[in-house]
Amino acid sequence: AQKITQTQPGMFVQEKEAVTLDCTYDTSDPSYGLFWYKQPSSGEMIFLIYQGSYDQQNATEGRYSLNFQKARKSANLVISASQLGDSAMYFCAMIAGGTSYGKLTFGQGTILTVHP
Amino acid sequence: EAGVAQSPRYKIIEKRQSVAFWCNPISGHATLYWYQQILGQGPKLLIQFQNNGVVDDSQLPKDRFSAERLKGVDSTLKIQPAKLEDSAVYLCASSQNLKETQYFGPGTRLLVL
Numbered sequence: 001a002q003k004i005t006q007t008q009p010g011m012f013v014q015e016k017e018a019v020t021l022d023c024t025y026d027t028s029d030p031s032y033g034l035f036w037y038k039q040p041s042s043g044e045m046i047f048l049i050y051q052g053s054y055d056q057q058n059a060t061e062g063r064y065s066l067n068f069q070k071a072r073k074s075a076n077l078v079i080s081a082s083q084l085g086d087s088a089m090y091f092c093a094m095i096a097g098g099t100s101y102g103k104l105t106f107g108q109g110t111i112l113t114v115h116p
Numbered sequence: 117e118a119g120v121a122q123s124p125r126y127k128i129i130e131k132r133q134s135v136a137f138w139c140n141p142i143s144g145h146a147t148l149y150w151y152q153q154i155l156g157q158g159p160k161l162l163i164q165f166q167n168n169g170v171v172d173d174s175q176l177p178k179d180r181f182s183a184e185r186l187k188g189v190d191s192t193l194k195i196q197p198a199k200l201e202d203s204a205v206y207l208c209a210s211s212q213n214l215k216e217t218q219y220f221g222p223g224t225r226l227l228v229l
Contacts, residue, residue, distance in 0.1 A: 004158075033215065043205055045159070045220035091158050095215050102147060102215040103172060106158025 002027045002096045004107035012113050013082045020067070021077045021110050023092030032096045034075040035104065036066065039089040048090075051075060079112075087114045117142065120221035122208050128227045134196035137224045141189070141210030148185055149218060150193050151207040159207055165191065166214060198228045 003026040013019040025034065036048040051059045051066045059066045067076040079086055089111050093104045121140040129135050141148050147166050151159035162181065164172040167188040176183070180199070185191040195202055205225050209218040 035217070037220075043223045043225065045207060045209070045223075047217055047219060050217055093158070102149075102211065102218075103161045103164060104149075104151075104159070104218060106160075108156075109158055 002029075002032075002094050002105045004092050004094055004105055006092055006107035006110050008110045009108075010111045010113065012115060013079075015084060015114055015116050016081055018078060018080045019082055019112065021079070021090050021092075021112065023075045023077065023107060025073050025075060025092075025094050027094065027096045029096040032094055034066070034068070035093045035095070036064070036075075036077045037091045037093060038086075039091060039109070041088070045091070049077070082114045084114050084116060087112060120208055120210055120219055122206075122221035122224055124224055125222060126225050126227075128229065129198055130229050131200055132197040134194065135198055135226065136195075137193045137206050137208075137226075139191045139193070139208030139221060141191075141208070142219055144212065145210035145219075146188070146213050147211045147216070147218075148191050149209040149211075150183055150191070151209065151220075153205040153207055153223070155204070162193070171214070195226075198226075200228050202226060203228045 005024045032053045034051045038046045049061045049064045051068045063080045065078045089109045091109045092107045150162045153159040163176045163183045165185040183193045205223045207223045209220045211218045
């Protein structure tokens with residue numbers, strides 16, 4: 001079974017500063033994918049970034065980067081130069097290999113608040 | 117490219133009534149998912165289709181929930197009869213194929229009174 005743990009219920013950051021949202025995962029499958037999604041108050045889940053278990057380099061997408069530490073089973077999201085529009089719920093999620101058909105397993109989420 | 121469409125956006129019903137949700141995935145996406153998100157939690161997969169076949173419905177409460185994806189495109193999710201604990205956001209997502217990145221629709225917020 002797969003498990004995602006997000007230990008920070010809420011995080012606060014000043015506008016223009018960087019923030020790290022923590023995510024640890026657990027799976028016995030050697031092949032898996034890790035995702036981060038943003039969910040604003042409107043409710044839609046917005047895909048941010050993806051990291052494959054065999055990827056040699058950490059994924060980056062604009063202001064988002066994923067700090068992937070395979071030995072520690074962590075996949076932290078780093079948001080640089082925070083903006084007020086970044087205030088939202090952030091979910092870490094995983095798809096494992098094996099017999100999984102692509103079901104995303106989500107963590108509990110972290111609420112990020114960006115202060116002006 | 118149009119995103120995943122869902123309707124209605126909001127629905128309020130009384131317990132024991134029935135309700136249906138509709139989803140139109142991104143054009144060309146073979147895989148479609150329905151997730152249930154209870155307030156304060158991450159989404160939980162209810163059912164997953166590959167084209168018009170079900171590949172995973174292990175967490176679907178089949179005594180009251182049903183879903184179909186006719187012709188491998190649009191999908192409907194039905195609850196009959198609804199219970200108070202069904203109050204949640206129902207999210208539809210699609211991906212090009214199995215294990216590809218999933219793109220979500222705006223969701224349907226259901227309140228059961």
